Amino acid sequence: MERPHGGPPYPFFMGYAAAYLQSFGYEVNILDAIAEEVYDYQDFLAEVKRENADIVVLECSTPTIDIDTWFATQVATFAPVALCGPHLNDKTIAEIQASYPSISYYLKGEYILSSLKMVKDFESGIKSGIYESEVVKDLDSIPFPFRDYKSATKYYDPSMPTPRPQLQIYASKGCPFKCTFCSWPQNMYFGNVAQRSPEKIAQEIKEAIAKHGFKSIFFDDDTFNIGEERISKLCDYLKEIGLPWTMMGRLDCSSRELYDKMVESGCVGMRFGIETFNQDVLKRIHKGIERKDFRYTLEYISSKYPDIFIHLTMMRDMPGQTEEMHQIDMQILKNMGYTPDGEKRNFQLSRCVPFPGTKMYEEFKQNNAGIIDQYDKYDGGADTIVKELK
Numbered sequence: 001m002e003r004p005h006g007g008p009p010y011p012f013f014m015g016y017a018a019a020y021l022q023s024f025g026y027e028v029n030i031l032d033a034i035a036e037e038v039y040d041y042q043d044f045l046a047e048v049k050r051e052n053a054d055i056v057v058l059e060c061s062t063p064t065i066d067i068d069t070w071f072a073t074q075v076a077t078f079a080p081v082a083l084c085g086p087h088l089n090d091k092t093i094a095e096i097q098a099s100y101p102s103i104s105y106y107l108k109g110e111y112i113l114s115s116l117k118m119v120k121d122f123e124s125g126i127k128s129g130i131y132e133s134e135v136v137k138d139l140d141s142i143p144f145p146f147r148d149y150k151s152a153t154k155y156y157d158p159s160m161p162t163p164r165p166q167l168q169i170y171a172s173k174g175c176p177f178k179c180t181f182c183s184w185p186q187n188m189y190f191g192n193v194a195q196r197s198p199e200k201i202a203q204e205i206k207e208a209i210a211k212h213g214f215k216s217i218f219f220d221d222d223t224f225n226i227g228e229e230r231i232s233k234l235c236d237y238l239k240e241i242g243l244p245w246t247m248m249g250r251l252d253c254s255s256r257e258l259y260d261k262m263v264e265s266g267c268v269g270m271r272f273g274i275e276t277f278n279q280d281v282l283k284r285i286h287k288g289i290e291r292k293d294f295r296y297t298l299e300y301i302s303s304k305y306p307d308i309f310i311h312l313t314m315m316r317d318m319p320g321q322t323e324e325m326h327q328i329d330m331q332i333l334k335n336m337g338y339t340p341d342g343e344k345r346n347f348q349l350s351r352c353v354p355f356p357g358t359k360m361y362e363e364f365k366q367n368n369a370g371i372i373d374q375y376d377k378y379d380g381g382a383d384t385i386v387k388e389l390k
Contacts, residue, residue: 010168015145035151076102109133159311160246162216175222202237217245225249235265269309
């Protein structure tokens with residue numbers, strides 16, 4: 001990027017894996033070039049080298065896989081490298097292995113538990129391997145994510161501009177819905193959902209505030225507001241804690257009464273994944289929205305609470321979506337007062353991307369062999385591979 005982005009997300013998979021390893025006595029650290037706004041690869045490479053690590057775990061993604069694998073080979077000149085992230089599956093790992101044999105380990109999917117198996121293998125002399133994911137089903141059973149590193153207070157969501165430092169936290173992980181385009185639920189969690197207890201969530205928040213002085217909270221769950229009674233109880237704890245908080249959720253998952261309680265307990269911002277208001281397109285991508293009144297829920301929140309931040313995530317170029325449908329979406333948003341750069345009412349517009357490992361990728365792959373694996377065209381912020389797919 002040509003300018004500072006100002007909005008790095010907390011690396012939850014890495015944070016939980018690091019904390020899990022630490023609980024078994026291993027020394028861990030996280031280096032985050034994104035949070036630190038490090039744009040010089042050689043400077044960051046030197047920082048990694050100074051750690052003198054036994055294993056360097058490097059997260060990758062589809063649009064940056066060429067950079068990620070190149071950087072991994074640079075690290076591999078002085079330390080064993082483990083690659084992880086949503087891009088990895090049997091097919092993509094084989095592609096990487098063929099071109100980058102110096103990468104030692106591959107961690108598929110969520111790697112909290114498999115990271116320990118890799119470390120144990122390393123200690124016993126096994127210097128390479130591919131590790132299947134074992135998804136954590138009980139989030140209360142593992143340590144809170146690792147935050148004892150220099151970047152811990154630099155994570156911030158600019159769509160939810162609450163006081164800094166902003167604590168980014170999971171109240172759950174995974175999503176029960178089956179959107180064909182969504183990578184993490186399919187590639188990292190494999191359909192599993194784990195909800196944390198309100199008591200544990202409150203404990204993590206209190207400990208993080210005491211240690212790092214966080215002044216606001218952002219629940220960056222795949223879908224925060226699942227379970228009416230559970231979220232209602234969490235609101236009681238959040239009201240007691242007293243910090244402004246924001247969340248990422250779905251409009252069709254909560255009653256209006258619960259939205260009222262969220263605001264009463266300190267919620268000052270809500271992010272909702274909508275994609276489109278067109279029911280036929282939503283059905284085509286298996287969004288799972290059965291309640292056709294979700295738009296009215298949005299109108300209710302928007303009109304009743306003019307002072308809270310509402311950020312919507314929209315999408316274009318989805319299967320079955322025409323330009324006319326997209327323009328209707330844009331008009332609906334305009335009529336409701338939503339703009340891309342609005343202070344209180346804003347939205348982001350992404351291009352649809354069929355990431356490897358998703359159901360949408362498989363649907364497109366049948367007629368697009370050879371084209372669909374041009375990963376440099378998978379940037380959802382620009383014209384993407386979808387433009388060339390049938």
